[in-house]
Amino acid sequence: MSGQLHKQGVTLEWIRGQLSGFGDLEDKIMAVPSGEVSLLYIKSVTDGQTISRNVVAPFYEMGDPAAYYSYIADYPGSEEVTEGTRALDLLLSGYACIGQAGRLCFFDALKAEVSGVKETITESISQGPSDALGESLAVNLNLIRRRYQSSSLKMEFTIIGNVSKTKVAILYDESRVNHNVLAELKEKLDSLKLDVLQAAGELEKYISSDKLRIFPKTIVTERPDRVVFNLAEGKVAVMLDTTGYAIVLPSIFNDFFTAMDDKIHLPFVGRFLKLLRILGVAMTLWLPALYIAFTSYNPEIVRVQIALLIGGSRATVPYPSFVEVILMMIMMEFLTEASLRLPRAIGPTATTVGGLILGQAATAAGLIGNIMIILVSVVAISNFLIPLNMMSFSIRVLKYFFVVAAAVLGLVGVVICLVGFTMYLCSQRSFGQPYFKLFFLDTLGTTLRKKSGGE
Amino acid sequence: MRTKKGAVFLLLLLVCMTVTGCNFKDIDRRIFVVAIGIDPGKVEGTFKVSLKLAIPQGDVTKIDEKMQILTEESESISEALRRMKSKVEKELDYVHCKSLILGEQIAAKDIRHVTDWAVRRRDIQLILNFAVGRPGALEVLQVKPPSERIPSNSLILAMSGQGTESPFISSVYSYQLMRSIYENGIDPILPIIEAQGEEQFLIDKIALLDKKKIKLVLTPDETRLFNLLSRSNLRTNFPAHLGGGMYQYYTESSSSSYRIVTQQEDNPYIRYNIKIRAILEENSTEDMVTHHMLKEIGESGAAELSKAVTALLIKIRDSGMDPMGWGLHYGARHWNNDTEMAVWESLYPRLKFQVKADVDVKYSGMIK
Numbered sequence: 001m002s003g004q005l006h007k008q009g010v011t012l013e014w015i016r017g018q019l020s021g022f023g024d025l026e027d028k029i030m031a032v033p034s035g036e037v038s039l040l041y042i043k044s045v046t047d048g049q050t051i052s053r054n055v056v057a058p059f060y061e062m063g064d065p066a067a068y069y070s071y072i073a074d075y076p077g078s079e080e081v082t083e084g085t086r087a088l089d090l091l092l093s094g095y096a097c098i099g100q101a102g103r104l105c106f107f108d109a110l111k112a113e114v115s116g117v118k119e120t121i122t123e124s125i126s127q128g129p130s131d132a133l134g135e136s137l138a139v140n141l142n143l144i145r146r147r148y149q150s151s152s153l154k155m156e157f158t159i160i161g162n163v164s165k166t167k168v169a170i171l172y173d174e175s176r177v178n179h180n181v182l183a184e185l186k187e188k189l190d191s192l193k194l195d196v197l198q199a200a201g202e203l204e205k206y207i208s209s210d211k212l213r214i215f216p217k218t219i220v221t222e223r224p225d226r227v228v229f230n231l232a233e234g235k236v237a238v239m240l241d242t243t244g245y246a247i248v249l250p251s252i253f254n255d256f257f258t259a260m261d262d263k264i265h266l267p268f269v270g271r272f273l274k275l276l277r278i279l280g281v282a283m284t285l286w287l288p289a290l291y292i293a294f295t296s297y298n299p300e301i302v303r304v305q306i307a308l309l310i311g312g313s314r315a316t317v318p319y320p321s322f323v324e325v326i327l328m329m330i331m332m333e334f335l336t337e338a339s340l341r342l343p344r345a346i347g348p349t350a351t352t353v354g355g356l357i358l359g360q361a362a363t364a365a366g367l368i369g370n371i372m373i374i375l376v377s378v379v380a381i382s383n384f385l386i387p388l389n390m391m392s393f394s395i396r397v398l399k400y401f402f403v404v405a406a407a408v409l410g411l412v413g414v415v416i417c418l419v420g421f422t423m424y425l426c427s428q429r430s431f432g433q434p435y436f437k438l439f440f441l442d443t444l445g446t447t448l449r450k451k452s453g454g455e
Numbered sequence: 456m457r458t459k460k461g462a463v464f465l466l467l468l469l470v471c472m473t474v475t476g477c478n479f480k481d482i483d484r485r486i487f488v489v490a491i492g493i494d495p496g497k498v499e500g501t502f503k504v505s506l507k508l509a510i511p512q513g514d515v516t517k518i519d520e521k522m523q524i525l526t527e528e529s530e531s532i533s534e535a536l537r538r539m540k541s542k543v544e545k546e547l548d549y550v551h552c553k554s555l556i557l558g559e560q561i562a563a564k565d566i567r568h569v570t571d572w573a574v575r576r577r578d579i580q581l582i583l584n585f586a587v588g589r590p591g592a593l594e595v596l597q598v599k600p601p602s603e604r605i606p607s608n609s610l611i612l613a614m615s616g617q618g619t620e621s622p623f624i625s626s627v628y629s630y631q632l633m634r635s636i637y638e639n640g641i642d643p644i645l646p647i648i649e650a651q652g653e654e655q656f657l658i659d660k661i662a663l664l665d666k667k668k669i670k671l672v673l674t675p676d677e678t679r680l681f682n683l684l685s686r687s688n689l690r691t692n693f694p695a696h697l698g699g700g701m702y703q704y705y706t707e708s709s710s711s712s713y714r715i716v717t718q719q720e721d722n723p724y725i726r727y728n729i730k731i732r733a734i735l736e737e738n739s740t741e742d743m744v745t746h747h748m749l750k751e752i753g754e755s756g757a758a759e760l761s762k763a764v765t766a767l768l769i770k771i772r773d774s775g776m777d778p779m780g781w782g783l784h785y786g787a788r789h790w791n792n793d794t795e796m797a798v799w800e801s802l803y804p805r806l807k808f809q810v811k812a813d814v815d816v817k818y819s820g821m822i823k
Contacts, residue, residue, distance in 0.1 A: 312511035320479070410479075
């Protein structure tokens, strides 16, 4: 068989070499007594039905490799290629390669999973692509391959879960990936002893070494464009069958505050939005704690007007400030959780009843201060500015640490807490990469230039 | 292992919770003192200390200023304050106390005791503005302007210069007062606040003190000139008379600088340079104001200004006080450390003044 292939010319061999490590590469020999034909295609971007109907079936019907080859070459959209890079490009964009007697012909069998692709739910953006990863791995791989047409994008498959037998794909750009990260990931995946694996977040939990961690170390995203963007940065993506999310690793703190439409906006707008997000995090983290610090420890920091205002609005409140804050925050968490579980139609009602009526009634009854209501809504809203859900949840939990610190030590407590968390963040590593560094790539400019210049 | 860690954490948290209490006091358990007034007591050598308290309003939408004034007499200020704690149910909090009014009778006698107390109080030493209250501190505290929403806010705004930009007000912080009391070659000043009935006060005079008590009170016009010399960009207007007509110009920007010239031993003088960029604001004649006239108005205004400033400077010199800190300026630029202040003392009464005013009226103020 190999002798036969060798006679077919260097080109097909070269293609095989280029595509080594492609788990979704299909390499077939179709043989009839009068000869044989090689068939080479990438499963995730091609349509299996098209290939079986238009490529495989005619071959056996005709029974003559040479006639079959000219039939394929004459097919509309087919292309005969002698140049290597062009051949790779065609293969990656969904063509099947038919090789006969050293000649190569490319047959258009592109599969575009358009109908099955849903819109993003958790990571919506204002402009830009709205495709979300679906629950089928094949569809997802198709979505990625279509956006990343490079021969260095490798896919490896493995199966995790004794019972669930979940198919897991590891995607990476061979020329850019950090191989230490890749090795560490593979090692971890191999050592997993699980019965059932159902969600990307679950896998994320198993492959992170630190059990008591507060910040997510890997991005769990439903956006194919985010996966592609991160692959181009040299990261590794892990995709699971049956789940609409991909895991991207290693991830740094800053990645969680990047929305995919940052690049679409004008430079100043994009930066402003990023600034807003950071400000939002600061607000949601510190406002409740600062309220406690200002009302119970250091009223001299705020202006006399505000001090009197808070004092007046708290005149009827029976409990100390931290009880008031924790009570309201828990109430707000109830609301957020409740509206998540409720059907879409009832969701707004819950928010209205909970947020508006409850808040209004609580102040009218004198159980909580007016300022507290403003505060709670600011905290709740600014929390949703974080584009990635995992981080958003982390921050939601984190603010209680600040609240407790403020209740115990006042403003000093808030500062201590802030210093502590900064130190914690600096000590963190995501697959060996410093977690708190500002940019994932040190030479962002050169990479982009390389990308646009073509390799 | 994991549960053990969690238990330790929880225990630490609980221990921390018990630490609460030493400093924790909710804002509704505090009552904010917004101004302190100090008058002489009935008995010789005692103080009558008055505190103006701001009471938080329950309903913010209503404009309803609530305040309370506490008074206590004692020979010590701190003692009076401690005693007043027993008169209210909440803790007195001085962190928002930004003004201290000295009764005129105290200012006429000795201000050093009160100043000393004010710069020692750690919570207010850096935020306190000083002023003299006329006729007494309590009367000034009782003034309740109708424009005010927060007790004493108008006093604070006026005294700190954050609200009004009146050219007649200078703000004096406690530490500034302290410094000019104990520094050689500079004498303290204090703004005077006059209570006019229940609803109004007037701050347009400056009192010059000789380290201890009031020696001289400047008139409002002199106060304005004093402020023109002591700070830059004073927003005010000055008159200029030209050919029987009266013009007023508004100072868009102003600056002043001086140099003490002592080359000739028998003829020491201070040269003042005043630069003003102005806009014509008022014209009593019906004349058309031309560019040429603007120049003339500026020249005549400058002449009038330099005359008035010279008169003020001579008045200050004759009083023997040095509110501008000329002595300090002189001492800082001479090396004879042992004798320089003595030399200055002998120089000062003989000082002459050369005032060079430069008024540039840029614009006639009319719509073209």
